[in-house]
Amino acid sequence: MKMTYLTKTLAVLAVASLAACGGGGGGSTSSLTPIAPKAGATNPLFATFVGVGDSLTAGYQSEGILGVNSTNPFSILPGNLVPATQENGYWALMFEQATGMSAAQMASPATSVLPLINAPGIGSQLIPVNPANFQGSPFFVSHPGCDAFNLSAYSPSSFATVRANPQGTILDVAVPGITAHEAVNMVNPLTGPPPAAVGTYPAYSCAPYPSSTTDATAGGLQSLVSGESSLYIPILGQYLSQTAPQKLINGQPATMVNAAAMLKPTFATVWLGANDILKFAFSGGRAPMVNMSQSDMQNDITLAVQTLQKAGAQGVAVANLPTVLQTPQFFRGGLPASQAVCVTQNWFYCDFVSQVAPTIGPANAAAAAGAIVAYLQTKYGISSNGYLTESGFLAVLQQFGQGSTTPQLDPSGAGTGLGGAYISDTFASQINAMNAAFNTGIAAAASTTGVALVDINAVFNGLYNGTGPYFAQAASINPTPNPVTGAPFTCCSLVFTQGLLSFDGLHPSNTGYALIANAFIQAIDTKYTNANIPPLSAAQIQAIYATDPYAPH
Amino acid sequence: MLKTLIRSSAAALLAASFGLVAIPASADGGTGEALATSVVQDASAGIKNAMNASQKKTPVVITRTQAGQADQTMALPDGSIAQVPPVRQAPVGGAAAQGLPTGFTYMADLSIAYPYGNIGTFGKKWLPGGADADAGYGFNPTTRVLASYYEIQHYPVGFNSGTAPLYLQGFQNPIGCVDLGGGNANGCAPATSQADLTTKDRFLILNAEKLFAIKMPGGRALPIVISPTYVSRWSTVAASNAGNDVVAFEPNAPFGFPVTGVHTRTAQVFSLAVTVPFLKTSKMFGTFTVAPGWLTHTAGINQVNKPQLYQIAYLEYTPNDRTKFFFEPQSSRDYLPADPYAQHLIAYFLGVSERVGKAGFVQLVLNSGGPTNEGSYGIQKLTCQALPCGSNPIVPTIGGLKATQIQLQFGIGSPSVIPI
Numbered sequence: 001m002k003m004t005y006l007t008k009t010l011a012v013l014a015v016a017s018l019a020a021c022g023g024g025g026g027g028s029t030s031s032l033t034p035i036a037p038k039a040g041a042t043n044p045l046f047a048t049f050v051g052v053g054d055s056l057t058a059g060y061q062s063e064g065i066l067g068v069n070s071t072n073p074f075s076i077l078p079g080n081l082v083p084a085t086q087e088n089g090y091w092a093l094m095f096e097q098a099t100g101m102s103a104a105q106m107a108s109p110a111t112s113v114l115p116l117i118n119a120p121g122i123g124s125q126l127i128p129v130n131p132a133n134f135q136g137s138p139f140f141v142s143h144p145g146c147d148a149f150n151l152s153a154y155s156p157s158s159f160a161t162v163r164a165n166p167q168g169t170i171l172d173v174a175v176p177g178i179t180a181h182e183a184v185n186m187v188n189p190l191t192g193p194p195p196a197a198v199g200t201y202p203a204y205s206c207a208p209y210p211s212s213t214t215d216a217t218a219g220g221l222q223s224l225v226s227g228e229s230s231l232y233i234p235i236l237g238q239y240l241s242q243t244a245p246q247k248l249i250n251g252q253p254a255t256m257v258n259a260a261a262m263l264k265p266t267f268a269t270v271w272l273g274a275n276d277i278l279k280f281a282f283s284g285g286r287a288p289m290v291n292m293s294q295s296d297m298q299n300d301i302t303l304a305v306q307t308l309q310k311a312g313a314q315g316v317a318v319a320n321l322p323t324v325l326q327t328p329q330f331f332r333g334g335l336p337a338s339q340a341v342c343v344t345q346n347w348f349y350c351d352f353v354s355q356v357a358p359t360i361g362p363a364n365a366a367a368a369a370g371a372i373v374a375y376l377q378t379k380y381g382i383s384s385n386g387y388l389t390e391s392g393f394l395a396v397l398q399q400f401g402q403g404s405t406t407p408q409l410d411p412s413g414a415g416t417g418l419g420g421a422y423i424s425d426t427f428a429s430q431i432n433a434m435n436a437a438f439n440t441g442i443a444a445a446a447s448t449t450g451v452a453l454v455d456i457n458a459v460f461n462g463l464y465n466g467t468g469p470y471f472a473q474a475a476s477i478n479p480t481p482n483p484v485t486g487a488p489f490t491c492c493s494l495v496f497t498q499g500l501l502s503f504d505g506l507h508p509s510n511t512g513y514a515l516i517a518n519a520f521i522q523a524i525d526t527k528y529t530n531a532n533i534p535p536l537s538a539a540q541i542q543a544i545y546a547t548d549p550y551a552p553h
Numbered sequence: 554m555l556k557t558l559i560r561s562s563a564a565a566l567l568a569a570s571f572g573l574v575a576i577p578a579s580a581d582g583g584t585g586e587a588l589a590t591s592v593v594q595d596a597s598a599g600i601k602n603a604m605n606a607s608q609k610k611t612p613v614v615i616t617r618t619q620a621g622q623a624d625q626t627m628a629l630p631d632g633s634i635a636q637v638p639p640v641r642q643a644p645v646g647g648a649a650a651q652g653l654p655t656g657f658t659y660m661a662d663l664s665i666a667y668p669y670g671n672i673g674t675f676g677k678k679w680l681p682g683g684a685d686a687d688a689g690y691g692f693n694p695t696t697r698v699l700a701s702y703y704e705i706q707h708y709p710v711g712f713n714s715g716t717a718p719l720y721l722q723g724f725q726n727p728i729g730c731v732d733l734g735g736g737n738a739n740g741c742a743p744a745t746s747q748a749d750l751t752t753k754d755r756f757l758i759l760n761a762e763k764l765f766a767i768k769m770p771g772g773r774a775l776p777i778v779i780s781p782t783y784v785s786r787w788s789t790v791a792a793s794n795a796g797n798d799v800v801a802f803e804p805n806a807p808f809g810f811p812v813t814g815v816h817t818r819t820a821q822v823f824s825l826a827v828t829v830p831f832l833k834t835s836k837m838f839g840t841f842t843v844a845p846g847w848l849t850h851t852a853g854i855n856q857v858n859k860p861q862l863y864q865i866a867y868l869e870y871t872p873n874d875r876t877k878f879f880f881e882p883q884s885s886r887d888y889l890p891a892d893p894y895a896q897h898l899i900a901y902f903l904g905v906s907e908r909v910g911k912a913g914f915v916q917l918v919l920n921s922g923g924p925t926n927e928g929s930y931g932i933q934k935l936t937c938q939a940l941p942c943g944s945n946p947i948v949p950t951i952g953g954l955k956a957t958q959i960q961l962q963f964g965i966g967s968p969s970v971i972p973i
Contacts, residue, residue, distance in 0.1 A: 186723030
């Protein structure tokens with residue numbers, strides 16, 4: 001069955017939002033060649049600077065991870081570009097600032113410390129397209145998430161072709177999709193590949209993992225772990241034992257944290273936990289990590305940090321989590337108190353109006369938005385404390401295009417759309433409580449291990465509420481009033497497609513990653529007085545913004 | 554779409570089925586049983602003989618101190634411990650003993666065992682037979698060497714009964730549960746195949762025995778036996794496809810990773826057993842043995858080799874010269890490659906042996922034992938290494954091994970208390 005382009009985008013968002021954020025105990029080095037300091041590294045603290053984390057640390061963007069620039073005939077970016085993602089990540093930027101490595105070196109397979117993924121990339125990277133050619137959808141995938149390249153990522157034998165630098169010494173071992181507990185316990189891909197694509201891009205379909213009447217662990221659970229499973233080997237491949245895939249080449253269990261420890265880091269960053277919340281959220285609370293507690297998170301982060309410290313890390317920076325419902329993956333329900341809040345916050349009402357007003361006029365758009373908001377509250381329990389997901393938002397747009405102001409978001413009966421399409425007020429409160437508890441656990445782990453805590457949550461809070469230095473910096477990047485949204489600046493904010501997040505609404509844009517890099521640098525420099533990492537200057541951030549495909553210009 | 558899939562899976566989880574791929578055995582009565590069998594029995598017999606001899610005022614050759622005094626002899630004074638010598642079964646093949654058996658002694662038997670306890674239906678059958686043998690040589694009533702080989706069969710509880718949570722490797726919380734018995738208890742998915750945990754431990758024991766007399770206040774002498782001992786044990790677990798004891802297992806945190814390629818029930822131990830008497834009447838006799846022991850080397854997830862202390866009490870009642878009842882409680886230790894720390898075992902033997910003809914015997918032994926420092930017995934949880942679980946390895950996490958069974962032995966020579 002062929003899917004419409006918008007439906008296909010929705011499906012990609014629904015699945016890949018799990019798979020993507022991302023996609024796919026203290027060891028000792030016995031057979032690795034010692035890591036040589038990278039070019040320009042003059043500070044011994046950063047002689048071996050290792051990144052541990054998930055898609056955010058891996059440089060995931062727009063539902064995909066890609067290490068080299070590519071092209072796609074449908075892309076409306078200059079030169080039909082499908083932009084590389086990895087070298088735009090905060091960790092890459094921070095590494096460059098700390099060591100003096102150039103952006104060109106970071107992007108080159110010959111010198112990069114990133115596990116650069118070959119084209120077309122893993123995942124289904126969303127690219128901007130001409131909506132007229134895609135039934136009104138402004139985005140489409142650069143390639144199917146179930147194409148041969150994606151499927152090959154699950155196999156060790158394909159490692160050399162999936163990676164652009166299969167022989168490189170990789171210092172960013174972050175595995176997109178991985179949870180905090182998986183970071184210290186997952187020792188192999190947790191599932192094999194899904195069924196292959198049917199049809200030819202762009203007219204293709206991806207079938208889900210088949211369920212089984214005799215084995216309940218087939219099907220949905222496989223989808224839940226497909227992201228970290230597809231990227232486990234591409235990221236860690238050269239560090240895995242070929243004779244015993246569950247072991248690293250030093251004989252230790254092949255966890256991501258053990259791989260980082262094997263590298264004998266002098267400094268490391270740890271940013272984990274986002275997927276624990278997101279898998280809980282997108283599964284409607286049905287994911288098997290629903291009861292993960294504050295102490296569980298604290299224990300896992302503590303174990304990760306202590307493993308790195310035992311391996312020699314003189315400094316570690318641990319980051320907490322943004323309030324995930326503040327990201328533009330989630331469209332807040334209810335009516336905003338004023339138009340002003342829509343400048344910095346992602347409200348369904350405002351986004352809907354701005355999307356449809358050019359077609360039906362502002363008054364009709366507002367009326368339709370009001371009707372839909374009321375229906376969402378009555379039908380799905382979404383008021384100003386609830387949310388539509390990006391998939392839900394696009395589904396509402398699609399159904400409105402078909403004349404409906406009573407969107408159907410439960411595909412298989414009442415409540416079945418919870419998590420995938422919408423977050424009710426009640427469920428949102430659970431997510432926020434988990435979010436807060438995890439941050440308390442992360443802070444406790446940082447405190448007990450004596451490492452730097454990067455308060456990303458405060459950064460996002462400031463951006464969301466229009467306060468603080470990071471908001472001031474973001475709003476000054478392009479201070480020209482935005483003619484489309486009516487905002488007093490063109491860039492940048494947390495509003496969907498307004499510059500700080502990529503098209504998936506979860507992973508930062510190039511500009512967003514630059515601000516996060518500065519938050520890390522600030523925390524590291526404060527905690528470790530011998531760090532002296534220069535933050536990205538305003539000029540550097542302007543240069544990044546200038547070529548940011550996800551930011552409005 | 555995703556949420557639907559997940560919900561469907563969650564609902565269907567109750568109806569799912571899983572096959573157990575590999576099951577390890579971990580520990581049970583273990584090395585302490587071997588010490589009880591080989592060391593305690595002989596030491597007790599030697600002490601009793603010595604005490605009997607003293608009751609009869611027969612000069613008993615007891616080395617008082619060191620080699621320089623080896624020729625000195627003494628007779629245990631009246632009333633050292635007991636009043637009337639008990640009847641004992643003389644070792645077959647050796648000279649009549651006044652201390653430790655002298656000359657050549659031997660024992661050989663064949664045995665079968667039947668397990669008890671909550672082991673489901675799979676293991677409820679007579680276990681495969683075993684064989685035991687020992688041969689010793691006593692140079693004199695105070696010095697003896699002995700080589701023993703024992704096969705101990707058992708079927709531990711908790712592997713084919715009850716329910717266990719099912720985890721996915723790397724997940725904090727269970728993704729389901731499995732009814733190990735193949736049913737649908739507590740709504741858990743039935744295990745479609747059951748693990749065969751029939752376990753046969755094999756012990757090779759080499760020990761020397763030296764009988765001493767410690768001079769007590771009042772001129773009495775207390776006979777004791779010191780037994781330097783070497784125990785080598787290995788095993789076969791029916792769940793091992795290779796016919797050995799290499800079976801995958803997953804320790805609890807802080808290890809928390811699947812372990813493969815480890816001989817789970819193979820170890821070598823040195824110990825130094827000291828046996829002293831505590832009871833002697835005309836028909837009853839008792840000793841107490843303490844035996845500090847050390848592994849010869851660590852293996853598997855066993856990373857530290859802390860000395861362990863075995864403690865074994867032995868009490869026998871001999872109503873006539875052909876029959877013997879005995880009770881042997883023990884606090885033992887097992888420190889196997891699958892154990893991050895030693896398991897503290899409490900076990901007992903309760904049995905009766907009957908002499909048949911001049912050299913034969915029949916012995917019936919009820920034995921039960923299990924660790925006290927493990928939260929539960931048998932399978933604590935199952936960890937699926939990849940999805941779907943039905944077609945990927947599922948590795949168990951094991952609590953302590955508790956086994957109870959009755960063993961029937963037919964042999965020649967002098968019966969030992971053969972543990973299960």
